[in-house]
């Protein structure tokens with residue numbers, strides 16, 4: 360019988376007790392799994408809802424910690440946030456008592472900085488904390504601040520807070536970034552929607568999550584378009600209206616399941632997956648010899664016929680979309696431990712995103728890290744169970760993948776990093792035949 364209890368959402372959850380994943384590896388994964396809504400779209404959509412006083416509704420929202428944190432940050436500002444059913448959020452920002460995003464919000468989640476643009480353009484002022492977030496590099500926000508200044512904002516920095524003002528309205532202008540920034544592009548778009556006049560943004564990030572945000576803004580009545588693959592033009596409006604939107608599928612979670620099948624010799628069907636957003640990933644998998652086939656809304660991967668040593672070494676380099684996502688690099692490193700030969704990895708976006716490889720070594724990976732942007736991985740390695748610690752979200756999912764591929768039992772500490780961005784990851788893997796349980800962390 361279905362669970363008859365009404366769906367209950369805890370608004371201010373207690374700080375969760377530390378948890379670890381206990382994983383017994385070596386089992387091929389088989390079956391069908393649904394891909395959740397994209398974290399990196401969901402967070403910006405929630406922020407976009409602040410641009411109007413009318414109610415907005417979102418479906419296919421991932422049930423992850425980062426979305427809960429963003430909902431909590433909005434509620435603390437005085438925004439009404441309802442969560443009537445799993446995957447559904449409604450946001451009404453009619454009354455916003457505070458235009459203040461505190462240190463606590465920023466420390467929990469760097470993406471809270473996406474509220475700079477919408478709060479500034481709608482209310483003309485905001486005080487927002489300098490964010491922390493993942494431990495994968497310095498991750499400054501100077502380009503977001505420069506973009507707001509290009510739209511006429513006056514921004515001062517004191518004691519860890521940005522004090523931003525735009526008396527009257529923001530003014531449209533040219534936002535020129537020195538290189539591609541995803542959230543910088545999104546913050547500029549969100550600010551420009553209610554600015555007076557026309558804004559151009561270049562180079563604009565081409566990530567599909569940016570287009571999901573644009574699609575929602577257009578439903579709200581905004582005039583935003585990609586005039587070139589890397590150029591976006593926004594004609595500012597006086598007001599926007601409420602709208603409804605279904606969040607696009609998460610292409611990073613898609614990659615995690617594809618690699619999971621490949622490294623366990625499994626066979627999976629991924630439902631609600633958008634193959635058109637995974638071109639660079641599918642190309643790497645094909646070069647490595649992983650059989651992947653794309654349907655309209657599903658992806659199939661069948662590694663059940665592969666023998667140890669069949670996978671081939673591949674050199675990979677991360678770059679902005681449409682090239683290979685840095686968020687997929689850690690997952691692919693696990694794949695490369697199982698490939699014959701030496702694979703070279705160039706992490707071009709973030710400077711600390713290879714550090715987690717020292718944890719992967721504990722499970723038997725043969726890895727060299729000559730400098731913070733380069734690694735080489737020799738395979739195929741016989742991975743074995745071990746104890747390792749998660750330092751950030753994407754490294755966390757990758758240590759799970761390695762433990763699923765390894766012989767024996769692993770204890771992976773720091774599960775909360777993974778809950779930030781993966782919905783029910785343990786349950787999803789269990790349904791595919793994995794032995795993975797969450798337990799109180801004994802460490």
Ligand code: UD1
Nearest residue numbers: 399470498499500501502503539540541542543685686708
């Ligand atoms: C987003 C994604 C993250 C992904 C990253 C790169 C969200 C919530 N997060 O992060 O998962 O890994 O894109 O695809 O969508 N930079 C600056 N100054 C700035 C902003 C960025 O120097 O003001 C640098 C960063 O340090 C990095 C590069 O620009 O080296 C690209 O970062 P960016 O695209 O901005 O990443 P995020 O948008 O923060």
